Structure formats: structure tokens, C-alpha cells
Amino acid sequence: MSKAILFATLLAALVLVTTGRASAQVDRFQGKWKSVNRHAHSLIKLDIAVHGDSVEVSAWSASLEPFETHCARFSVTSSGDCIDVRQSFRGPDHLGPTRAEIYATHESDELAGKASALLVGYPGRLVILELQGSNLAATVFSQGRVEHALFTH
């Protein structure tokens, strides 16, 4: 085999290997994620879609505002007082989908291959997403608070 052909073959193989690994890295963010903490105050669910170098993040936040207050059945006294007031909460609020900024580990890195963090902005919220093993760590800044949350598939 001539050196030129050998070199071209090697180059093609290298490009294919590099491209494959690159996609795999950013693809690790892909999928549906649920908060490990059932009592999370902020985000409870994420859905991340990866399309090449573009990442879209949908998020669901816990609704903290009571939707309705009512008296539980059989808990009204003879004088008309309620001894068991219940509150209903709305379902999770849906945020997004919003395109995320992807951050690598170094300015010379190939973005999709070395993606280490995503930055997503929603109205009044800033979310940082980082992979921690098979989990996803989120730092959520909103309304004067910062919350750390862990997500799993």
C-alpha cells in the first residue's frame, strides 16, 4: 500500500474516531432527568435534547404557590369550623425548552467532545448543569437563592 493511501486511511480513521467520541461526550447530557431530592424547592425534572452542537433544555419547577385551599371531608365541626384544612398545589411549572450554552474544559477543546457544563437562562432563573458520574448536578440561582440539586435518569 502506498504511503499516501495509508496516511489518508489513517487520517480518515482518526477523524471518525474523534467525531464519534465527541458526540458521545455531549450526548451524556441527553435524556430525561429526575431530581433525587423529592423535596426539591426548585427544579424537579429536566429533559435535555442534543442535536449535534446544539442543546435544548426543558425544565419543570416545583410550584410553591397553593392553588386551592379546601376542607377535608368529614372534618367540619358542628359549629362549622374546619379541623383539617388541605391545600392543593398546581402541577410543576414548565420552563423552556431553551437553548443552552455549552462550555468545554478549555478554549482549544472541540466543544461537543469536551462539554463539561451547560448554562441555561430562564426568566428569573440561571441554571448550571454539570455531569457527576452518571448523575447530573444542577446549581439553580433564583429569587435570591441558590440551590444545589442532583438528578438521575
Place this chain on the structure above:
Amino acid sequence: MNKTVLFSALLAVMVLMNTGPAAGQTKRFQGEWNSVDQQGHGLVKLQINVKGNVVVVHAWGACPGKPCDLGSSLAYDVASTVHWWNDTPSALLVNYELPFARKLLVIELQKSVLSARTFTHFTDDSHRTDYMESALFHR
């Protein structure tokens, strides 16, 4: 992401944080902080000045010879939900608009150690990749 949307979100978050419950106790961040890893490639020094509710963060990055002065910027303090009953701020957000990039610093205080994550988003036409780096600082 549309840069305007992200920047608007960032601005809104910062304004909300500034009016948050953490305004009074940012003194814990006060002082000069040096990177634990002096051979690091990111930030090497932070000078945090607290005057009342105003927090100014001066940052220096690693450069050959001597540290590069990134300048000063206003910080926005945040109270952690974990510590909200103490009204204890545990994080600062700082945005630097440089001629070639926007740098967002997320500074968190963990006992006596300061951790900083820097998100660099290039705004010039250099086609460099946006990147994030982490560093630990002590006084």
C-alpha cells in the same frame, strides 16, 4: 442560546438576587483570596470588597510573568436555600464584560475555602470554544 435571552435572564436573576434576603452578611467574603493552585491557568487572585450592601470583586487571571488584571465588577449576593433561615449568603454572581468575552464568575463559600467557577463566553470572532474552569481559593 440567543445571547440576548441568556443575558436578560442573567440580569433578571442578578437583580432578584440583589433584592434577596442575603443583603446584610456578605462580610464573610471580604478580603484577598489566592488560588490554591498557583500554577493554575484560570483565576489566580480575587480581591473582594464589601461596603454595606455593595460587593465589588476584583479578579486577576493567570498570565506569563505576572497576573492579568481583569478589572472590578459589582457582585450580586445570594442566600442558599440550605441556610436561608440564617440569612447567610453563600454565593456571589459576578459578570465581567471584557472586549473579547463575557466572564461569569460563580463564587461560593464553603467554610474557609472559596470556590469559583468561571464561565467564559467568547464574543469576538476568534471561534474559540466557550469553556468553564474551577478553582479553589484561600485567604
